[in-house]
Amino acid sequence: VQLVESGGGLVQPGGSLRLSCAASGFRFSWYTMSWFRQAPGKERELVAVITSVGGRTNYADSVKGRFTISRDNAKNTVFLQMNSLKPEDTAVYYCKANRADLLMEYWGKGTLVTVSS
Numbered sequence: 001v002q003l004v005e006s007g008g009g010l011v012q013p014g015g016s017l018r019l020s021c022a023a024s025g026f027r028f029s030w031y032t033m034s035w036f037r038q039a040p041g042k043e044r045e046l047v048a049v050i051t052s053v054g055g056r057t058n059y060a061d062s063v064k065g066r067f068t069i070s071r072d073n074a075k076n077t078v079f080l081q082m083n084s085l086k087p088e089d090t091a092v093y094y095c096k097a098n099r100a101d102l103l104m105e106y107w108g109k110g111t112l113v114t115v116s117s
Helices: none
Strands: 002-006 009-011 017-024 032-038 045-050 057-059 067-072 077-082 091-099 104-107 111-115
Touching (some): 002 091, 017 032, 017 091, 032 077, 045 067, 045 077
Antiparallel strands (some): 017 077, 032 045, 091 111
16 A cells, blocks of 8 residues: 655745545555644644545645645646645644544655745
8 A cells, every 4th residue: 555645845934735635555546545744743633635536635724725735536646736835834744544333544755845935
């Protein structure tokens, strides 16, 4: 099982980035996918989630209206489009796959996003 995040980097405030998380080794379409982030000195927090069935989405209040999560089940990939980035969005971003009914979850190793002028 692998989850590999990509797309992080340095961006100026107000800019955009698109993160990708490529999955392999499990039935991607059966899993709820989420993006989390962890800033220096802070706990890991949920950013956005998209369900396996119906593709319902939910977001942390801090990113609503700026971030969009989506998935492509044919490509086993989940995305996080991040617009109007702020310095407080600086963090390592992780993707997670989980099936609550099976108590199974997988994590990627993260990609660093730095928002700074």
